[in-house]
Amino acid sequence: MNKAELEKLFLNLTEHSRKSNSDLPSFVDSKEVVNALSEVKREAWKKLLSSVASVEATEDDVLKPVAEFFNSEPVLKNYLQSHAQDEYFHAELFKGYVKETFSYVKTKRSLTDQLIYDRALPFLANRAQNRPIPFALAVLFYERYASFFYEKLKTQAAVDGLRGLVRLIEAVEKDERRHMIGIESVVHYIQLEKKIDFIDRVSTRSLLELLLVDVNQSRYAIYNRKVRRSMQAIGIDPDYICEKGKWSAKQVYSLMEA
Numbered sequence: 001m002n003k004a005e006l007e008k009l010f011l012n013l014t015e016h017s018r019k020s021n022s023d024l025p026s027f028v029d030s031k032e033v034v035n036a037l038s039e040v041k042r043e044a045w046k047k048l049l050s051s052v053a054s055v056e057a058t059e060d061d062v063l064k065p066v067a068e069f070f071n072s073e074p075v076l077k078n079y080l081q082s083h084a085q086d087e088y089f090h091a092e093l094f095k096g097y098v099k100e101t102f103s104y105v106k107t108k109r110s111l112t113d114q115l116i117y118d119r120a121l122p123f124l125a126n127r128a129q130n131r132p133i134p135f136a137l138a139v140l141f142y143e144r145y146a147s148f149f150y151e152k153l154k155t156q157a158a159v160d161g162l163r164g165l166v167r168l169i170e171a172v173e174k175d176e177r178r179h180m181i182g183i184e185s186v187v188h189y190i191q192l193e194k195k196i197d198f199i200d201r202v203s204t205r206s207l208l209e210l211l212l213v214d215v216n217q218s219r220y221a222i223y224n225r226k227v228r229r230s231m232q233a234i235g236i237d238p239d240y241i242c243e244k245g246k247w248s249a250k251q252v253y254s255l256m257e258a
């Protein structure tokens with residue numbers, strides 16, 4: 001696709017994103033359904049879904065350096081803003097669901113969130129100024145990883161009779177499919193103008209390694225022990241999810257070699 005065709009696509013994608021908080025549907029499951037679950041499962045669902053909300057909210061931090069690069073290109077800037085806004089809405093949807101269904105509100109941020117998103121990420125963003133490729137690819141990594149995770153999450157939600165949650169995940173997945181096309185096209189657009197160089201490669205690798213630390217649910221990542229246990233209680237294999245994380249990072253990294 002050439003530049004004009006890509007811009008048309010971005011206009012189209014922006015048009016399809018949700019416009020405001022007032023469009024936000026609310027998803028909930030009844031107390032009867034929730035009370036039929038074991039105590040362990042109830043705990044696991046509310047903790048895991050709260051972590052999902054945190055990850056959705058932090059995607060904005062990764063999108064920001066890309067959006068800043070396109071400050072003078074309104075079509076791209078608008079698309080990236082609509083994408084960031086969708087992620088914010090996703091976080092709100094999950095938070096709202098957990099609050100309404102499980103009467104739970106997460107208040108503490110995890111240590112990894114504080115280390116990665118408050119310190120390491122701004123540091124890398126500063127270093128990679130005027131280099132949108134590492135961050136655009138990091139967003140693509142999130143999108144691919146999320147598609148595996150949401151598929152498993154949705155299956156287990158259906159097993160536990162959480163129909164409201166299934167509908168919520170389906171709504172989010174619809175957005176994520178659009179994001180995947182959008183962010184791949186952003187990478188394509190950047191490549192039309194600029195060749196990927198050594199610094200792009202090194203920065204992308206560092207950034208992906210950092211995000212893999214965040215989504216590592218293996219038994220060795222003790223800082224993510226609680227997330228691992230929640231997944232197991234719900235019936236999701238954390239090692240499968242972890243493998244898909246690594247696979248997604250590899251796939252995304254290989255796009256630079258193409």
Ligand SMILES: [Fe+2]
Pocket residue numbers: 056086087090172176
């Ligand atoms: Fe999302």
Ligand SMILES: [Fe+2]
Pocket residue numbers: 087143175176179
């Ligand atoms: Fe997304």
